[in-house]
Amino acid sequence: MHADIVVLPGDGIGPEVTAAAVAVLRAVARVHGHRFDLHEHAIGGAAIDASGEPLPAATLAACRAADAVLLGAVGGPKWSDPNAKVRPEQGLLALRKGLGLYANLRPVQPHAATLGAAPIKPHLLAGVDLVVVRELTGGIYFGDKTRDGDGASDLCAYSVAEIERVVRRACALARTRRRHVTSVDKANVLETSRLWRDVATRVAREEFPDVTLEHQLVDSMAMHLLAKPRAFDVVVTENMFGDILTDEASMLAGSMGLLPSASLGDGRAGLYEPIHGSAPDIAGRGIANPVGAILSAALLLRHSLGLDEEGARIERAVSDALDAGVFTADLSPYRAATTAEMTAAVIDRLVAPCAVVDLRD
Numbered sequence: 612m613h614a615d616i617v618v619l620p621g622d623g624i625g626p627e628v629t630a631a632a633v634a635v636l637r638a639v640a641r642v643h644g645h646r647f648d649l650h651e652h653a654i655g656g657a658a659i660d661a662s663g664e665p666l667p668a669a670t671l672a673a674c675r676a677a678d679a680v681l682l683g684a685v686g687g688p689k690w691s692d693p694n695a696k697v698r699p700e701q702g703l704l705a706l707r708k709g710l711g712l713y714a715n716l717r718p719v720q721p722h723a724a725t726l727g728a729a730p731i732k733p734h735l736l737a738g739v740d741l742v743v744v745r746e747l748t749g750g751i752y753f754g755d756k757t758r759d760g761d762g763a764s765d766l767c768a769y770s771v772a773e774i775e776r777v778v779r780r781a782c783a784l785a786r787t788r789r790r791h792v793t794s795v796d797k798a799n800v801l802e803t804s805r806l807w808r809d810v811a812t813r814v815a816r817e818e819f820p821d822v823t824l825e826h827q828l829v830d831s832m833a834m835h836l837l838a839k840p841r842a843f844d845v846v847v848t849e850n851m852f853g854d855i856l857t858d859e860a861s862m863l864a865g866s867m868g869l870l871p872s873a874s875l876g877d878g879r880a881g882l883y884e885p886i887h888g889s890a891p892d893i894a895g896r897g898i899a900n901p902v903g904a905i906l907s908a909a910l911l912l913r914h915s916l917g918l919d920e921e922g923a924r925i926e927r928a929v930s931d932a933l934d935a936g937v938f939t940a941d942l943s944p945y946r947a948a949t950t951a952e953m954t955a956a957v958i959d960r961l962v963a964p965c966a967v968v969d970l971r972d
């Protein structure tokens with residue numbers, strides 16, 4: 612197969628982890644005889660430095676023309692002046708909106724080998740397998756913002772249609788899994804959440820009678836997610852709640868560096884990125900965990916290119932590398948594989964799954 616993939620490294624550890632994911636994609640192309648044409652473009656702080664814009668028109672046009680987009684992360688202290696007119700994060704928000712990617716799937720499947728890295732009792736984690744479907748192009752991140760001498764405001768707004776389409780996506784996903792959806796809101800306080808709850812209830816009842824829908828308030832959900840994570844199958848929620856809950860959920864897996872994501876709209880092309888940010892505290896040291904980015908490449912192959920077998924091959928290679936004890940510093944300060952070593956360990960197992968002999972215990 613031939614595919615055009617746009618790569619947006621971004622800022623901080625973004626270029627380090629996308630380089631890892633690109634190396635893995637190139638290995639898949641070699642092994643399976645595919646041709647992936649990879650086109651790199653600027654976004655975020657790097658784009659502001661180069662052109663003054665966090666999402667240059669050429670970047671958006673290239674993403675629109677591509678079969679899929681792979682992104683690292685944007686942002687960092689260099690562009691975080693509170694009075695700055697443009698910010699890296701605006702580029703990412705505009706990209707998601709511009710491509711119509713309203714559903715952000717964030718799977719959480721703690722790996723047996725990394726349970727010890729999670730700050731949660733291992734017996735609560737065995738068998739956890741959930742997907743958060745985060746609404747991605749509405750809510751408070753996109754509402755009007757005002758600021759004057761007396762105060763500031765951020766508007767949170769949702770239309771019925773915006774809620775319907777993401778709830779539909781979550782229920783359809785649940786049909787391929789355990790047929791259980793938890794819709795998370797703050798309906799005891801917020802009008803947008805009361806609308807969210809009404810619409811979710813109607814969509815599930817009318818269109819997905821075979822799927823069980825339950826509602827959960829976001830504050831108690833933050834607690835249940837850690838106390839009984841096995842209780843969840845598909846979790847659907849609005850933009851900001853999903854952003855926060857998935858950083859929390861990364862602790863079920865053991866590190867922010869492990870979780871991938873797929874941002875999808877109604878077309879086949881999607882945007883694939885690890886859930887973490889640009890991690891300025893470790894950027895430039897070659898120690899970032901590339902697994903979230905590598906697993907995002909696997910999601911890209913599955914969702915945008917229909918290459919399920921190749922996606923599964925990447926996932927298996929990651930799993931085998933972790934089983935063999937190859938851990939970056941976020942997972943184990945004692946083993947502390949570099950980004951390059953972790954990537955090589957995955958590629959070795961992907962290229963020759965049976966030939967890798969690990970001499971560690």
Ligand SMILES: NC(=O)C1=CN([C@@H]2O[C@H](COP(=O)(O)OP(=O)(O)OC[C@H]3O[C@@H](n4cnc5c(N)ncnc54)[C@H](O)[C@@H]3O)[C@@H](O)[C@H]2O)C=CC1
Pocket residue numbers: 624628683684685686687688700703867868869884886887888889890891892893898899900901903941
């Ligand atoms: N999708 C994106 O581009 C996102 C960008 N950001 C931006 O990133 C910048 C930093 O934000 P933070 O709040 O510090 O969040 P962050 O996700 O960048 O980092 C949080 C913590 O997790 C660690 N971490 C993150 N990814 C890691 C990896 N792959 N391997 C090992 N450790 C990892 C970091 O070292 C840090 O201690 C900000 O400018 C923020 O706006 C934040 C979230 C998402």
Ligand SMILES: CC(C)CC(=O)C(=O)O
Pocket residue numbers: 700703704854886887
């Ligand atoms: C605009 C982003 C910085 C929001 C975020 O944290 C994320 O998508 O994970």
Ligand SMILES: [Mg+2]
Pocket residue numbers: 854855858886
């Ligand atoms: Mg986030």
